[in-house]
Amino acid sequence: TDLSKIRNFSIIAHIDHGKSTLADRLIQATGGLTEREMSEQVLDNMDIERERGITIKAQTVRLNYTAKNGETYELSLMDTPGHVDFAYEVSRSLAACEGALLVVDAAQGVEAQTLANVYQSIEHDHEIVPVINKIDLPAAEPERVKEEIEEIIGIPATGPWQEGGAVLASAKTGEGIEDILEALVARIPPPTGDRDAPLKAMLVDSWYDPYLGVVILVRVIDGVLKKGLAIKFMQNGTQHLVDRVGCMRPKIEQLEELGPGEIGFITAQIKEVADTAVGDTITTVKNPAAKALPGYKEVQSVVFCGLFPADAADFEKLRESIAKLRLNDASFTFEMETSAALGQGFRAGFLGLLHLEIIQERLTREYDLDLITTAPSVVYKIHLSKGETIELHNPADMPDVTQIASIDEPWIKATIYVPDEYLGPILKLCQDRRGIQKQLTYVAGRAQIIYELPLNEVVFDFYDRLKSISRGYASFDYEPIGHREGDLVKMEIMVNGDPVDALSMIVNRDAAETRGRHMCERLKDLIPRHLFKIPIQAAIGGKIIARETIGAMRKDVTAKCYGGDISRKKKLLEKQKKGKAKMREYGNVSIPQEAFIAALKMG
Ligand code: GDP
Ligand code: MG
Numbered sequence: 001t002d003l004s005k006i007r008n009f010s011i012i013a014h015i016d017h018g019k020s021t022l023a024d025r026l027i028q029a030t031g032g033l034t035e036r037e038m039s040e041q042v043l044d045n046m047d048i049e050r051e052r053g054i055t056i057k058a059q060t061v062r063l064n065y066t067a068k069n070g071e072t073y074e075l076s077l078m079d080t081p082g083h084v085d086f087a088y089e090v091s092r093s094l095a096a097c098e099g100a101l102l103v104v105d106a107a108q109g110v111e112a113q114t115l116a117n118v119y120q121s122i123e124h125d126h127e128i129v130p131v132i133n134k135i136d137l138p139a140a141e142p143e144r145v146k147e148e149i150e151e152i153i154g155i156p157a158t159g160p161w162q163e164g165g166a167v168l169a170s171a172k173t174g175e176g177i178e179d180i181l182e183a184l185v186a187r188i189p190p191p192t193g194d195r196d197a198p199l200k201a202m203l204v205d206s207w208y209d210p211y212l213g214v215v216i217l218v219r220v221i222d223g224v225l226k227k228g229l230a231i232k233f234m235q236n237g238t239q240h241l242v243d244r245v246g247c248m249r250p251k252i253e254q255l256e257e258l259g260p261g262e263i264g265f266i267t268a269q270i271k272e273v274a275d276t277a278v279g280d281t282i283t284t285v286k287n288p289a290a291k292a293l294p295g296y297k298e299v300q301s302v303v304f305c306g307l308f309p310a311d312a313a314d315f316e317k318l319r320e321s322i323a324k325l326r327l328n329d330a331s332f333t334f335e336m337e338t339s340a341a342l343g344q345g346f347r348a349g350f351l352g353l354l355h356l357e358i359i360q361e362r363l364t365r366e367y368d369l370d371l372i373t374t375a376p377s378v379v380y381k382i383h384l385s386k387g388e389t390i391e392l393h394n395p396a397d398m399p400d401v402t403q404i405a406s407i408d409e410p411w412i413k414a415t416i417y418v419p420d421e422y423l424g425p426i427l428k429l430c431q432d433r434r435g436i437q438k439q440l441t442y443v444a445g446r447a448q449i450i451y452e453l454p455l456n457e458v459v460f461d462f463y464d465r466l467k468s469i470s471r472g473y474a475s476f477d478y479e480p481i482g483h484r485e486g487d488l489v490k491m492e493i494m495v496n497g498d499p500v501d502a503l504s505m506i507v508n509r510d511a512a513e514t515r516g517r518h519m520c521e522r523l524k525d526l527i528p529r530h531l532f533k534i535p536i537q538a539a540i541g542g543k544i545i546a547r548e549t550i551g552a553m554r555k556d557v558t559a560k561c562y563g564g565d566i567s568r569k570k571k572l573l574e575k576q577k578k579g580k581a582k583m584r585e586y587g588n589v590s591i592p593q594e595a596f597i598a599a600l601k602m603g
Contacts, residue, residue, distance in 0.1 A: 001074055004190045006261045008219070009129075010078040010093055012121055013103035014111035014475060018133040021171040022103055022180075023061070023079050027250060029177045030063040030075070060204075060217055060263055062247040067185045075184065076247075076263040080117070085352030087120075087479070088299055089205065092279050094120055095295060096204045096219035096263055099127040099188030101180065102149075106132045106140035106168075109148045109444070112417045112477035118153055127188050130157045130166035131180055136173050142166075144444065152443055193260025199223030199282065200289040203233070204263070206276040208328040212244070214270040218258065218282060221293065225258040225266060230285040234292040235277055239285055240268035274330040299331045301349025302410070302480065303356055303459055304393040306337055306374035306502065307363070308345030314369060315344050321367035322346060325359065332359055337394070341502040341591070342372055347394055353459055374502050376459045381408040381483050395504045398490045401541050408483035410455040413438070415448065416466070418474040423447050425469045433457035434508060453478075454486065456506070491516055491545075493523070494537045496589045512538075516546035524548040526595035534589055 013019040063075040080093045094100070100121040104114055121128055130149050132142045146166050149157040159165035167183050169176030205217040218225065225231075229242045246254040247264040258264045270276060278299070281292040309318045322334055332355065337347040350356040356376060363369050380392040383405045392398060414435075418426055420442070430437070430451045439450035453462075458478070466474050491512050493503040507515050516538025523536050531553055538546040 001259060001262065003193065003261050005071065005073050006076070006190050007073055007099070007184055007188045008076045008078075008097040008191060008261070008263055009099045009101055009184060009188050010080045010097045010121070010126075011101045011103060012080060012114075012117035014105070014108070014113040014117075017103050017105040017108065017111075017114070018171045019103050020079065022101075022131070022133060022169070023077060025171045025174060025177050026075075026077060026181065027061055027063060029174075029181065030065050059250070060248060061250045062263070063249070065181050065185065068182060073185050074262075075181075078263070085350075085355040088297065088351075089278060090117070091120060091124075091295070092202070092204050094124045094126065096202060097124075097126065098191055099129065099184070101184070102128050102130045102153075102155075103133050104130065104145055104149060104166075106134045106142045106145055107137050109141075109145045109446075110152050110417075112415045112475040115153065115415065116477040116479070118155075128155055129180075129183050129187055130155065131176075132166050132168050133171055135168050135175065136170040142168050148444055152448075191261030193220065194222045195224060195260050197222035198287045198289040199225065199229075199231070199284045200293065201225055201258075201282040202293055203276060203278060203280040203282055205278060206270075206273050206330075208273050212252075212267050214273055214276060215265050215267055216270070216276055216282075217263070217265050219263045220258050220260055222260055222289070223284070224260075225264075225282075226256070231266075231268065231282050232285050232288060233276070234281040234283055234289075235296055236275070236280055238275065240270060242266050242268050272330075273328055274326065276330075299351065301333050301379070301393075302352055302455070303376050303378060304347060304349045305356060305376045306339060306342070306345055306372075306394070307334075307348050307360070308339065308342040308372045308374070308502075310370035310372050312343045317367070318345070318363070318369055318371075321363055321369060322348070324367075325362060329359070331355070339374075339396070339502050341500045342374075345372075349393065353463070372502075375505050377506065378410050378455045378459060380410075380488070380506065383407070392506075395490055395506050396501045398506065401489075406485055407488045409486040409488060411481050411484050412453055412455050412458060412478040413481045414451045414453050414458070414476060414478045416451070416474055416476050417446055417448055418470050419446050422470040422473060423449075426466065426474060429462075429465055429469060433462060452481065454484075454508070455480070456486075456488075456508075489540045492539050493519055494535075494539060495523070495527070495591065496534050499539075500591075509540075512540055513545050516540075520546045520548040523595060524550055527589065527591055529553040530589060 011019045011023055059079045061077050063077060064072055065075055066072045078093050078097060080090045102118055104110060132145050134140060135142055146157040149155065149166060156164050157166040161167040161179055161183055167176055167179045169180055200221040200223060201218040202221065203216055204219055207215055209215050225242065225245055227242055227245055230239060231242055232239045244254060244267040245258055245264065246252055255264060279296040283289040309315050331351055333349040334346045338344055350359065360371065360373055364371055377393065377395055382390050382392050382399065384399065384403050385405045416426060430453065433453055434457055435451040435453045437451055441448045463476060466476055487509045488506050489509050489512055491505055491507050492499040520536045520538055527550055529550055529552065533552050534550040536548045537544050
């Protein structure tokens with residue numbers, strides 16, 4: 001293809017501003033799909049994605065558009081993952097493009113993720129075309145939003161779109177769709193590249209397809225990718241034979257080749273997604289490029305938690321399900337873990353909280369598993385007195401206090417947008433979570449707050465609290481800013497004198513007592529009475545900081561229950577047996593599964 005006729009762009013937006021709907025419209029307008037095929041959103045294809053309105057995996061579609069100047073252009077559209085947990089994938093998708101459509105909701109205006117995404121786009125030197133979407137809404141204020149874009153982001157938006165201003169559109173009614181296509185062609189620069197140079201292609205994404213096997217999305221920089229070519233992954237060092245080359249429209253179409261500037265896919269009989277690293281450089285075995293593309297980095301897990309089957313008999317099923325999920329998502333890690341309280345399970349690592357929730361939800365939903373998830377834990381760096389430093393992923397593995405010199409915990413920079421009236425309670429929430437306020441500014445009746453916060457205070461329920469305090473109006477985004485020393489201790493929960501490993505957690509010393517007391521109170525209500533008294537305690541290094549007691553069951557209650565009619569007694573015993581399956585025997589105390597889940601939920 002003539003390079004001057006290619007346009008590669010991504011779509012960036014805050015969640016729910018209409019990115020996927022708009023993408024579908026563009027596909028429809030350029031003839032990629034019929035009306036009937038459009039009935040379902042094309043670009044978000046996982047159930048969870050559709051329900052939560054987020055894009056997990058980047059998807060790419062090639063469109064042919066004949067512009068008003070009579071020329072036909074080849075547009076590649078990338079729907080980028082909209083969430084910070086997938087920041088590296090976003091960054092690779094952006095690196096594959098020359099420009100971006102910035103979609104902003106005409107009623108909502110600029111939000112936290114609009115900014116996070118647009119800054120990334122600017123870092124990649126993109127030409128940004130702002131689109132104000134949902135102008136059909138009665139609450140739409142396109143003029144105000146245009147000004148907001150100029151004021152907050154600092155890119156032109158107020159002029160007519162033909163002169164570099166924002167395009168007004170409605171992905172719902174179809175208004176403005178053609179203007180968007182014209183603006184793309186006019187404003188986004190074509191790619192550059194050398195067809196005769198050694199092959200250099202970026203591995204943008206990969207996924208497992210039941211028919212094609214592992215499919216790799218690539219952006220060719222220099223050279224040509226063809227069927228039958230022997231290729232090499234420069235970071236990985238592995239070699240493969242290309243057996244298919246093509247693009248998605250969004251239906252799969254096989255092509256002869258992919259040349260410089262083109263985005264498309266290849267297959268090469270690769271077994272697992274884990275064998276392909278996003279950001280890797282693909283070259284040929286025969287005439288390899290001298291240098292790999294910049295920006296490659298290995299993905300690292302940020303949040304860990306234990307995953308256990310609620311019914312111990314489901315362990316094998318859990319193992320198989322996790323292995324299957326991992327076929328398609330190489331960004332989470334797992335290893336076996338044995339807990340005294342929960343039996344056999346796995347310790348899994350995730351890119352962030354949303355990623356954790358998604359995997360957890362898919363296991364529950366798609367694989368029909370009843371799961372117990374332990375409290376999420378961040379990665380601590382523990383400096384031992386001996387001088388060594390270890391990374392701690394599991395509170396259960398914390399070394400004895402006497403061996404620890406200091407502990408560092410990860411921090412984040414959080415950006416929150418919120419209408420004025422909720423500002424007070426949100427500042428208090430951040431303050432309570434050990435936050436350090438860095439900035440507070442007002443734009444158009446809304447506050448932008450920047451806080452530095454320990455990630456450990458955010459992983460429990462920060463996001464839920466934020467949403468409930470602001471009635472859903474606050475938007476939130478964060479980025480990691482490295483580790484800092486913290487005053488952290490391991491808190492253990494003891495039931496009838498024995499520590500329950502699944503409930504131990506690392507907490508800030510000042511917050512330990514409150515957390516411990518909450519946990520004991522909660523467990524007191526959750527664990528049923530037994531024939532004996534059960535003390536529930538929270539302890540730090542053997543020192544009790546909180547205590548509750550569950551009283552013994554009264555004898556006459558049992559007598560009443562079991563007395564009389566024999567068939568009723570049998571039924572009761574039967575029922576008890578069934579209930580037992582869902583109980584965890586701990587020492588001589590039975591803890592119902594719900595107790596774990598409920599206790600872990602509140603952190
Ligand atoms: P994404 O999270 O940015 O991908 O947003 P979606 O495309 O999933 O859209 C979020 C919601 O906004 C959906 O309910 C859409 O139907 C709705 N929506 C998208 N575009 C428009 C529009 O132009 N007008 C109106 N009224 N609703 C829209
Ligand atoms: Mg979407």
